[in-house]
Amino acid sequence: MKIKLNGIEFEVTAVEGALREAILTDPVIVKAVWRDVYTWDAAAQEGQPTGPMTQTGSIPLANGISFYVAKGDTHAKNESASKTSGERFLKALGVRSSLDVLKAMARLLGMPQKTLPKEFDPLKPVASFTLKMHVEHSVLRLRNASRNLQAYVLVPGQVGFHHEITAITDQPGYDALIAEKPELKTLTPMFLVPARSKANREMRATALMAQTRELAAQAQGKSAEELPEALRMRIGRNQAELRMLAQAAQQARAPQTPSRRATA
Numbered sequence: 238m239k240i241k242l243n244g245i246e247f248e249v250t251a252v253e254g255a256l257r258e259a260i261l262t263d264p265v266i267v268k269a270v271w272r273d274v275y276t277w278d279a280a281a282q283e284g285q286p287t288g289p290m291t292q293t294g295s296i297p298l299a300n301g302i303s304f305y306v307a308k309g310d311t312h313a314k315n316e317s318a319s320k321t322s323g324e325r326f327l328k329a330l331g332v333r334s335s336l337d338v339l340k341a342m343a344r345l346l347g348m349p350q351k352t353l354p355k356e357f358d359p360l361k362p363v364a365s366f367t368l369k370m371h372v373e374h375s376v377l378r379l380r381n382a383s384r385n386l387q388a389y390v391l392v393p394g395q396v397g398f399h400h401e402i403t404a405i406t407d408q409p410g411y412d413a414l415i416a417e418k419p420e421l422k423t424l425t426p427m428f429l430v431p432a433r434s435k436a437n438r439e440m441r442a443t444a445l446m447a448q449t450r451e452l453a454a455q456a457q458g459k460s461a462e463e464l465p466e467a468l469r470m471r472i473g474r475n476q477a478e479l480r481m482l483a484q485a486a487q488q489a490r491a492p493q494t495p496s497r498r499a500t501a
Contacts, residue, residue, distance in 0.1 A: 238439050240379070242341050243330040245386070247379040249440055251447030252389060257376045259312035260305045260389055269301050269391070274398075275353055275368040277361055279406040287367075295350035298372060298430060300342045301391030302335050326388050329381075338388075346392060346440070347433035354398050356426045359418060363410040364402050371397045373474070375444035394441050394478050397427040429478055432485045442482050449475045 238249045252260065260266060274296055277284040289297055304323035308315045323335070332338060353368065360366055374391035381387075405411045415421060432438040452472050456464055464472075
């Protein structure tokens with residue numbers, strides 16, 4: 238597929254596994270993958286967001302941009318070449334910063350939001366905690382060969398939450414709660430990010446199908462029992478997101494039923 242940013246056309250392709258992991262573990266990108274989003278103070282019985290929130294109390298799930306350039310045949314980052322690649326990309330688009338590129342991407346892909354999960358609310362009377370958010374991204378390559386421009390776009394696809402207890406203010410109450418609901422100790426609710434535009438659906442599907450083929454190759458010749466749990470869960474999450482994207486595409490193609498106007 239192809240997209241246009243500030244009038245420049247880019248070919249969009251999936252990013253292979255090793256390079257995708259290198260990009261996602263770049264310290265600049267890691268900040269968007271794992272981050273604290275909320276703290277709860279049980280003594281004061283109040284919570285505070287620790288990052289950007291919308292007026293409705295939701296967490297914005299921004300797209301990401303990377304100008305990652307690898308060193309030779311390795312996937313180690315070439316810092317100097319990455320900086321130069323980014324500067325050329327921004328200059329070609331006629332913008333000052335990566336933020337301007339992300340604004341253009343938001344117009345194309347949308348800016349989804351996620352409300353804070355309610356699953357951790359039972360802890361509030363007995364413990365203080367920090368809520369951490371993990372975002373799983375589809376990673377895609379944008380390339381304009383004639384201008385020698387390249388960048389990588391990260392599109393949120395799934396989001397999960399994890400908590401860390403910072404203080405137990407009511408030990409007997411906490412112990413009783415965990416005895417009743419032991420799943421609270423390891424609870425990690427996951428949510429699929431809705432696709433609000435055709436470009437969002439198609440870009441995520443492109444990346445997910447490529448990754449699913451890689452995962453299928455890793456699973457080849459193994460029974461379900463032989464598969465590592467992490468691989469089995471990753472395949473399941475990919476399939477769930479692909480089903481959601483397919484349903485969204487089907488709904489977008491369905492003819493809209495004309496609404497009837499009420500008359501007085």
